[in-house]
Amino acid sequence: MSANSRLTIAAHTLAWIGLYQRQGHDVATSEQIATSANTNPVVIRRLLGELRKAGLVESRRGVGAGWSLTRELESITLLDVYDAVEPGPLFAMHRATPDQGCVVGYGIRPAMQHIYGGIEETLRAELARVTMEDVLLDVLAVPR
Template sequence: MAGLSSRSAVAIHALTMLAHRGEGSLTSAEIADSLESNPVLVRRILGSLRNAGLVSSTEGRGGGWSLARASRDITLRDAYVAVEEGRILSRHAHPPSDACEVGRNIGALLEVEFRDAERAMEERLDRTTIARLLQRVLAAERELASADR
């Protein structure tokens, strides 16, 4: 079935919330509330984002998380590569038999194909910024508000 973890979704969700917050900061508990999830989980994922230079954290009372750079300079790909190990299409579990013409060559060939395909996906993710996503969230909110009238 499915495959990859939901870490990318969590990361993008959190980044969008932080962009919404602007200059201020959010705690892992606040973000976990919106995710209906757990503060520790959020801290784990935001920790990866911090390692990638996307967010920063401050410890102690009144601490929390905030964006380390402008939301228009953070793409979905940035979030993705920060929290996920790039290999989506996994290769052979074991190296195939060296006694088979196909077996001894397919590995290297598949590697190229799969890498290119994964890169195509990442390039698509790279075309949407967190700022743009937040923009659309707010547009959807306005839509809702006017529909409720």
């Protein structure tokens, strides 16, 4: 299984737009962001669409087209970003119901749901305490 990078790419996108706007630019293009993230602009546009649905960014069409933040980085938490791009639970159960005649098959779902619930609560609490401003400040502090 490979790790999911959607939250990381979405945070990269928001931090990039935030810094770009602070440098005096009105909007950023998906191509500019994709260059920074070293990914395809289509990947960025899909994430930006989800971030727009969550009210974190807005787009401008026509001449001067691009994306901008709807709020300051200080008021966007990583939980906001996570909820925008990771709509499902952190962990999933079996696709098919395990054998209910087997002691493990019968008890695995309730046991794992209890464990996963605690992990998800902890994750959400940690993401809620970190703003995109915190992320950008950490990015800018990394020695080059």
